[in-house]
Amino acid sequence: MDAVGVLNQVFVGLSRTVILFIVSSGMSLILGVLRIPNVAHGSLYMIGAFIAYTLSKLFGGGDLGFWIALVGAPLGVAVISLAAERGIFQYLYEREHLMLILLTFAFSLVFGDLVKIVWGGEYKSVPVPYVFQGFVPLFGGLPFPLYNLFLLCCGPVIAVLLWLLVNKTKIGKIARAAAVDREMVGAVGINVSWVFAIVFVIGCFLAGLGGVLVAPTVSVTLGMDHTLIIEAFLIVIIGGLGNIWGALLGALIFGLTQSLGIMIWPQFGIIFPYLAVVVVLLFRPTGLLKSTW
């Protein structure tokens, strides 16, 4: 285990962190404002990846396809989530968390089968766009995929955009107010129901975006939602419910323990992130950063 190898794994972990952050920040947003623990979030991520596959194929599988998919797939997911929110979720905000978890789980079952109906059960792959093919030499000359470098750039950009959205725009301010006191926001004449819908759609948009960005690096397949949803949940929990920076911190912990864990103990590499979560929750039961709850 040399320094160069460790550094390489750190970069691999950071690429993973970006995906985890994008998906779990969306979940954290929904959890913080709407208080819905959205189990279907993973399914939306999967749908995002599948739509990306279709769009990329439709436009020739090259650069153009990728860029169209990057914009189109999250929008597609946003439309689906808007329909689900207006159709069903909006009637259930007052219910217990347990009911909401189960309802969103029911959604994830339905979405899973719908994906199977539309796209079939085979593995799909989305080509890496030409611009990002190839490698860059890292410190010590280890080749690092250009696409992952692109991911590393995406992460901070999205974090900043999200921060601006939540803290500097009017909708962000209203959403934060609604998270603290829904009735009061309604009393000053704001349509809270639509604020919730918008936040929900933005959160799901992020799930879709995560799905598109991950698509060129993995094989797009059914069941890719199952592992991700648990990871996203745990990230949100250890970060502090509803805290976007918490989601970033949680994603970092998850991504790095995962990639470094595999180096330390190849066979049981996958247990390290869970172990980290247990340790965090033992010492900080309500997450590392301040929760909005």
Add this chain to the structure above:
Amino acid sequence: MVSKKGKIWWIAVLLVLCLVPLILPRFYVYLLSVILLFGLFAMSNNLPLGFGGIYQLHHAVFYGVGAYGTALVITKSDLSPWLAFLIGPLIAAALGLIMGLICIRLSKLYFGMLQISLGSLVWAFVYRWYSFTGGDDGIHGITVPDIISSYQGAYYFALIITGLSLYVLYRVLKSPYGIALQGIRDNPVRSAMIGVNVRRHQLLALIIAAFFAGTAGTLFVVVDNTVFPDMIFWTLSLEAVIMCLLGGWLTFLGPMLGAAMIVVIRTFVSTYTVYWALVLGIIFMLVIFFLPNGVLGWVEDLYKRRKNVADMKE
């Protein structure tokens, strides 16, 4: 206690269940065994969930660990299989104690999430430890004693064990301890004020639940002769929670009914279409919307309302 009329009903049901394997073909007997063990699994989940008000969101861990414990004792040691049937649930209960001690300090959603992460830890170990647990293949062809190796034998074994377990669970719920547990669910602060040790009561509920989940897992080993890592995966846990909800999570027998409904729906829908999850999901949505207290809860409400109307007429 159970009325005289109720007793007759129970004896009739038991008699039918005993006679069933003599009449029905193999497939249906197998299905009934599966319903029994899933029912036990869901009912043990409902002890902390419905009666204790604890977010027991990863109950499958105890079910799977009980099954793996039994399977490993049978395949890897010289101990009698009958002993293995006891060791499996005991390992599950021990895990329930350990995980309970870690999780019990947290409440509600945080409890559930920590339990899920600990459970995923267990799952990851089982999934990857090829040399010991068989990894993602699991363990197949586990030999059980001759007397319960036939499908009828397995059914009777499942019936007897489930029956005994239900009786114990019923007595636990009717005992002073069970009443106190339900008191904690309804008002934890007040319960603590009048001197009930809230944490200890909840912890005991978790251990009992884990033991019976392990028992259900052991029954699965007897009925199916296999174990596999999906038995520990979190989706199964949510399915168990849905069984509780579907049948009625504030009633004693509700989860059994929910388990029966889900097993039956899955079996028959999947003969027509591969998209049974879609059907199941839609059913769950309808139940959450229209029957928040589950089927049995709904029946009970109806019964009560009718009784009230009758009382008023008198």
